[in-house]
Amino acid sequence: MIRVHGLGKRFDDRRVFAGVDLDLADGLLLVTGPNGSGKTTLLRVLARLAAPSAGTLELPPRERIGYLGHSPNVYRELTALENLTLFARLYRVERERVGMLLERFGLWEVRNERVSTFSRGMQQRLGLCRALLHDPSLLVLDEPTNALDVQGLELLDAVLDEPRLHVVATHDATRFDARATERLVFA
């Protein structure tokens, strides 16, 4: 659940955004806007990774939030299995879920290969696995279609069909328009 009122963020003298009101229980919040309009900053605030400058927030606790930023947020010199096993340990998740996610995202066969040898699309899939590892109630995705191929995009669609609250920032609004239950357009 996200409930925010009068949310604002400033960096020194520069206002990034102001007066954002949201009341969401589930569905998909689509955040669109040009580069530098504040989409990523809003997502970081909603993922509890940055503090707002103004407004009130009611958000799930950190451990119930899944976040995938511009980069896949995985260690490049670890294997796919080592990355997810590390985060499974930190999230107190059973290791069986690691195998299940690797299978689902088509990474099981390459589980013992270093992420640095993966294509950008495979890294993005692994980032999605990491963000979903603890079955979050809020999934925050910043440009999630980055580098994904057709199969990867289908996997992403399946993730977005699952019953949880999703927040997606993207340039490719048409891809998510049909799923969006709320829209926030930054100028």
Next chain:
Amino acid sequence: MTYIGDVGALARKDLLLELRAKETLPSMLLFVISALTIFHFALPAGTSDVAARGLLWSALVFTALLGLTRAFVAEREQGMFDALILTPCDRSAIWLAKSIAVLAFLAAAEVVALPAFAAFFHGLNGRTVAAVALADLGIVAVGTLFGAMAVAGRARELLLPLLFLPAAIPIVVGGVGGYLWFLVLYDAIFAVFAWGTFEYVVAEAA
């Protein structure tokens, strides 16, 4: 047990990253051996023990700085602070694990550096070895904290030396003088300080 398990998993990750990337330890080894070799040829014969020990401590502090500069590179370049701080693990576990990894690299460099120092200068006594071991704890405790702070800053390559070197002066004073209790006190104070404040530092670094 969960806390210790988290620290173990994170430290193992840091050691694995270095084992595969081989970036930090080779550069630390090359630096410390080069520095001691230069000091050996630069110092006149008959140099006092205290002067030689002073040079050893200078070499060790700058070798540690080299390792600390690389300590959070993976977290910074791959956006890993974002992923780590969303997990329910205690944030101080990240600091402790990173400190253990840096301590391992520093100890490995010293395994080579101390015999080299003994060969180049006047040998080594047990008190100096004990002082080095105690100083290592203080160096990694305070250095890892400052390393994380530097990741959050804009001029990060400048910030770490600016924060770390003044804080390392008492370590060099204690090490050269062989004041073991002073080093124990320094370690205790800075370990508790770093352990308690890392949570706030990492929130800014993410």
